[in-house]
Amino acid sequence: MKARTRFAPSPTGELHIGGVRTALFSWLLARHTGGEFYVRIEDTDQDRYVPGATRRILEAFDWLGLTLDGGPDHEELQTMRTNEDYPGALDDGEYRGVPGPFVQSHRLPIYKHWAEWLIEHGYAYRANETPEELARMREEAQARKQTFVFREEMRLRTDVRPDEPHVIRMRVLPREGQTEINDLIKGRVVFDNSQIDDQVLLKADGFPTYHLAVVVDDHLQGVTHVLRGDDWLSSAPKHVLLYRYFGWQEPQWAHLPNVLGPDGKKLSKRHGAQSVFEFRDQGYIPEALVNFLALLGWAPGGGDEQNVFTVQELIEKFSMEGVGSSPAVFDYNKLDWLNGVHIRRLSDEEFAHRLEPFLARAGIPIDTPQRRELLRRIAPHIKERTKKLTDAAPLVDFFFGDIAVPPIEALVGPKMDAPASAHALQAALKLVEAFEPFDDQPLEQAMRQLCAELHLKPTQLFTIIRNAVTGKSVTPPLFATMAILGRETCRLRMRRALEALEQAALRHP
RNA sequence: GCCCCCAUCGUCUAGCGGUCCAGGACGCGGCCCUUUCAAGGCCGAAACACGGGUUCGAGUCCCGUUGGGGGCACCA
Numbered sequence: 001m002k003a004r005t006r007f008a009p010s011p012t013g014e015l016h017i018g019g020v021r022t023a024l025f026s027w028l029l030a031r032h033t034g035g036e037f038y039v040r041i042e043d044t045d046q047d048r049y050v051p052g053a054t055r056r057i058l059e060a061f062d063w064l065g066l067t068l069d070g071g072p073d074h075e076e077l078q079t080m081r082t083n084e085d086y087p088g089a090l091d092d093g094e095y096r097g098v099p100g101p102f103v104q105s106h107r108l109p110i111y112k113h114w115a116e117w118l119i120e121h122g123y124a125y126r127a128n129e130t131p132e133e134l135a136r137m138r139e140e141a142q143a144r145k146q147t148f149v150f151r152e153e154m155r156l157r158t159d160v161r162p163d164e165p166h167v168i169r170m171r172v173l174p175r176e177g178q179t180e181i182n183d184l185i186k187g188r189v190v191f192d193n194s195q196i197d198d199q200v201l202l203k204a205d206g207f208p209t210y211h212l213a214v215v216v217d218d219h220l221q222g223v224t225h226v227l228r229g230d231d232w233l234s235s236a237p238k239h240v241l242l243y244r245y246f247g248w249q250e251p252q253w254a255h256l257p258n259v260l261g262p263d264g265k266k267l268s269k270r271h272g273a274q275s276v277f278e279f280r281d282q283g284y285i286p287e288a289l290v291n292f293l294a295l296l297g298w299a300p301g302g303g304d305e306q307n308v309f310t311v312q313e314l315i316e317k318f319s320m321e322g323v324g325s326s327p328a329v330f331d332y333n334k335l336d337w338l339n340g341v342h343i344r345r346l347s348d349e350e351f352a353h354r355l356e357p358f359l360a361r362a363g364i365p366i367d368t369p370q371r372r373e374l375l376r377r378i379a380p381h382i383k384e385r386t387k388k389l390t391d392a393a394p395l396v397d398f399f400f401g402d403i404a405v406p407p408i409e410a411l412v413g414p415k416m417d418a419p420a421s422a423h424a425l426q427a428a429l430k431l432v433e434a435f436e437p438f439d440d441q442p443l444e445q446a447m448r449q450l451c452a453e454l455h456l457k458p459t460q461l462f463t464i465i466r467n468a469v470t471g472k473s474v475t476p477p478l479f480a481t482m483a484i485l486g487r488e489t490c491r492l493r494m495r496r497a498l499e500a501l502e503q504a505a506l507r508h509p
Numbered sequence: 510g511c512c513c514c515c516a517u518c519g520u521c522u523a524g525c526g527g528u529c530c531a532g533g534a535c536g537c538g539g540c541c542c543u544u545u546c547a548a549g550g551c552c553g554a555a556a557c558a559c560g561g562g563u564u565c566g567a568g569u570c571c572c573g574u575u576g577g578g579g580g581c582a583c584c585a
Contacts, residue, residue, distance in 0.1 A: 010585050045584055131583070138582095147511045147581065167583050186514065195512055195581085203583040210585050234513055234580040257515070257578085264577065292521095295534090299522055305533040307521090324522080327578060331520045334535040344548080384548040395546090444544090451544095462544035474546045 002035035004098065004224045006070075008214065010042045011053035011084075014275030015060040017330070018229065018259040018267050021293045025256060026227045027066045028294065028318040035224070036096050038070030040217060041103045043080070044207045051082040054103075058086045060276040064286045065311060070098035070221075076106060098221055104213050111208035114216050114246070115168045115201055123173065123245040124201060127155050128166040150198045151175075168202040170211075172241065179237040184225075184254040184320050191237040199238050211235065215242040218251060225252045225320075230327070254320060257297060257327040267330055283358060283388030285346075288339035290314070296328045308341050340387040348379040355379075355392050362393035364400050374399060377484050381476035395476060399485065403471035405496050408504045410467040413460040422501040424454055425464050429494045438487045444479040468497035 005026035009019060030037035039061065041054050054077065061068060073092055077084040080103055101107055118124035129137075133156060141148035152171060160166045172193055180190045201212035208216070218226060233255045243250045261271035268274065279289055291309050300306060301322045309317070343351065352375045356366045359375070366372050375396070382395045412421045427450060432438075435446055451461050466478050469490050475481055482490050 008585090012585075042585065048584065127583095129583095134582085142510075145510055149581085169583095189513070191512075197581080200583050205583075207583090209583070214585095229579090230514070231579050232585090255514085260578075262520085266578070295521060297521090301523070301525095303523070303532085305523070307534045326515050328522090329520060331535070334521065337535055340548085382547095385546065387547090447544090458544050460544090466545065472545090476546085478544060 001033060001224070003029045003033040004036045004038075004222050005030045005227060006038050006040050006218070006221065006223055008040045008042050008217075009057055010045065010048065011057065012045070012048045012050050013053055014277060015057050016267075016274055017276065017279065017293070020060070020064065020276055020289075021259060021296055022227055022229060022256055023061070023066060024064075024290060024293050025254075025298065025318075025323065026225070028314055029225060029227070029320065030069075031315045032318045036069040036098055037066070038068055038095070038098050038221070039072070039102065040221070041072060041080075042210065042213065043103060043105045044203075044210065044213055046205065046207065049081060052084070054080060054084040055086045056277070058089055062088045063276065063280060064290060070095040070100070070102060072100075072102045076101055076103055080105065104208070104217070107213075107217070108206060108208075110220070111202060111212055111216060112206070115208070115212060118170065118201070118245060119168065121245070122171065124168050124170050125152055126160040126162070126166045127152075127157075127169050128160050128164070128204070129156055147195065149195065152198060165204045167200045167204050169198045170201050170238065170242065170245075172196045172198055172238075179240055181233075181236045181240050181253055183233070183236075184252055185257070185323055185325050186233065186255055189233065189236075191234075193237075196237055196241070199235075211238050211242070215239050215246070215248075219243070219246070219248045223251050225254060227254045227256060230255050230258050254323070256323065257325060259296060260327050260329045262329060262332070264329065271330070283390035284335065284339050285342055285354065285389065287311070287342040287345070288335065291342065292335045292338050294318070295334075296330065297324050298322050299324070308338065336387050340384075343386055343389075344384055346383070348376060348383070351383055352376045352379040355389055358389045359393055359396070362390075362397070364393060364397055371400065374484070378476070381480050381484075385476065394472075395474075398470045398472065398475075399481075403493065405500050406467045406471045408500060410471075410473065411464060411497050411501050411504075413456070413464045416456075416460060416464075418501055419505040421464050422498060422505050424456060424461055425468060425494060425498050425501060427454060428461065428465055429491065429498060432482075432487060432490050432494060438483060440479045440483045443482060447479070464497075465494070468494045 007023040007026055009015065027037045039057070043049055054072065058071070068090060071090055073090045074085055077086060077089055115124060119126070134150070137154065138148045150169070175193060177193050178190050179193055179196065180188055182188055199211050200209050202208055236253060236255070240250060259267045261267045287310070290311055291314070294309065294314050295307065298318065299322055300317045346354070355375065359366055366375055378396055378399055382392055385395060386392050408418065411425070412418055413424065428447065431446055431450060435443060447461065448458060451458050454461065462478055463473070466475055467473060469482060469485065
C-alpha cells in the first residue's frame with residue numbers, strides 16, 4: 001500500500017533533532033511504499049511565528065537529503081507573513097497529486113468552512129469566555145482537585161452571535177462513554193470521553209487551532225499515515241472524534257516515542273546540539289545523522305543485525321513493524337562512531353570537498369586549484385582519522401602553511417638526548433636531500449635502513465623526523481606526509497630543527 | 510492532582526511461550542597489528558526492574574508495585 005505522509009512543523013525556530021527523526025520515519029515510510037511525502041507549514045499561531053524559520057526548515061530537508069513531493073513553492077513562500085523564499089524550494093507542478101496550499105495561513109477559508117459545518121451539524125458551538133475567565137475556572141477545578149474540562153454548560157454567555165468575536169469549540173459527543181484510538185505503535189488506547197475537553201477549534205482571530213487544521217488538512221491532502229511525537233497521543237481522541245463527525249476515514253496513527261537526552265529527560269537545549277544545523281556545523285554528515293536517527297527507535301528485526309545503513313538500504317528495509325514503543329536516549333558516542341564510518345565510505349574527492357568549509361573556518365581557505373589538489377592528495381591519509389569534519393584542520397594545517405620551530409623536547413627522540421637526536425636528524429636530512437625518487441614507499445625503506453645503520457628503533461628516528469617536519473606528534477602516516485610536503489619543505493623544516501637541536505646540544509653537552 | 514504511554518547489558522536494540530545459562534552494535538577493558546594517532550582483527554566484563562498469577566514451560570501473556578516519560582492552552 002502506498003503511504004502518503006507529511007511533516008508539519010510550525011515555523012517557530014530551528015528544526016529540532018527529535019522532529020527530524022519524526023520526519024525521517026515519515027519519509028522512509030513514504031519512500032518504502034512508493035508513496036508521497038510532503039511538508040506543510042503550520043503557522044496558525046501568530047504570536048510564535050519566527051521570520052525565516054520556514055526557509056531554514058526547507059534548507060534542513062535539503063541538507064539531509066529528504067526529498068519532497070509537495071510543499072510550499074516560491075510563490076507561496078513569498079506571500080507568507082515575511083518573505084520566506086528559499087532557492088531550493090519547489091516550483092509549481094511538482095506535487096504528485098498532493099493538493100496545496102502548503103502553508104496553513106493560506107488556507108483560512110477552508111478551516112472556517114469546516115468549523116461552520118460542524119456547528120450546522122451539531123458538533124460544535126460558539127463561545128467567548130475570556131482567557132481570564134477560563135483561568136479562573138481552571139483554578140476552581142484545581143481547588144476541587146478535579147481535571148478541568150471545558151463543557152458547553154459552563155459557558156458564561158450562551159447568546160454569542162456569529163458577528164461578534166468568539167471561538168468555536170468542538171462538542172464532545174457522546175459525553176459519557178469512551179473513545180479509542182488504534183495506534184500502529186501503541187496499539188489500542190482508550191480514553192474516557194469525560195476527560196476530553198471541548199477543545200477550541202477556531203480561535204477568535206480566525207485562525208484554526210492545531211486540532212482542526214491537522215484533521216482538515218490531512219484529510220483533504222490524502223494523508224494515509226499520521227506519524228507524530230508521543231506527546232500528541234493524549235489529544236488524539238479529539239482528532240478521532242472529528243474524523244467521525246466529518247464522516248471521513250481515519251488515517252493510520254503512529255505516535256513515536258520521544259527522544260531523550262543522556263540524562264533520560266526529553267531532549268532539549270540543555271543537552272548541547274539540538275538543531276540540525278548545529279550538528280552540521282559540528283562536523284556531522286547527513287549520511288551518518290540519518291543512519292543514526294533511523295536506529296533511534298527502529299531496528300530491522302527478524303534477526304537482521306545490521307547497524308550501518310545507506311539511505312537506500314533504509315528505504316528498502318524500513319517498516320512500521322520495526323518501530324519500537326519505548327523512548328530512546330540520544331547517544332553521542334554512537335553518532336560519532338557512525339559519522340566516522342560514513343566518512344570513511346566517502347570517496348576521496350567527496351571527502352575533500354566536504355572538508356573545505358570546515359578548513360576555511362579554521363583559517364585554511366581552500367581557494368586555489370593548487371590548494372584543492374593538495375587537499376585531494378591528503379584526503380585518503382586523514383579519512384580514517386576523522387570522526388567529525390571538524391577534526392581535520394589540526395591534521396592538515398602544516399601542509400598549508402609554515403610551522404614554528406618545534407620546542408626542543410619534541411625534537412629529542414624517545415630515550416635519547418639532544419646530541420644523539422641531532423646526529424640522527426642530520427643523517428636523515430642528508431638522505432632527504434639526495435634521495436630519489438621522493439616517494440612514500442622507497443623513502444620509508446631507505447629510512448628504515450638508516451635506522452639499522454644508526455642502531456635506532458624506527459620509533460626513535462621517526463618521532464624526531466615527524467616533529468621536525470610537521471611540528472606535531474600526531475600526524476597522518478609520516479612518509480606519505482613527507483612525499484606530499486615535498487623535498488624542499490621537508491629539507492627546510494628539518495634543517496631548522498637540526499639547528500635548534502645543535503644549539504641545545506651545545507648548551508647541555 | 511487527574512489522564513495516557515513506556516520498562517532486556519551504561520546506551521541503541523534482537524527476542525513476537527520451549528532452540529536464551531539471552532544475540533548484535535556503540536562505549537569500556539585486554540591482546541594483536543604498528544613510526545604517532547587512527548582504522549582493523551581477536552578476546553572479555555556487562556541486562557530480562559520487582560511481586561503475584563496463567564501455563565507442563567515466561568524475557569516473551571495477564572494483574573499489581575516501583576521507576577521513567579508525556580499530556581491536562583483561543584501553542585504546536
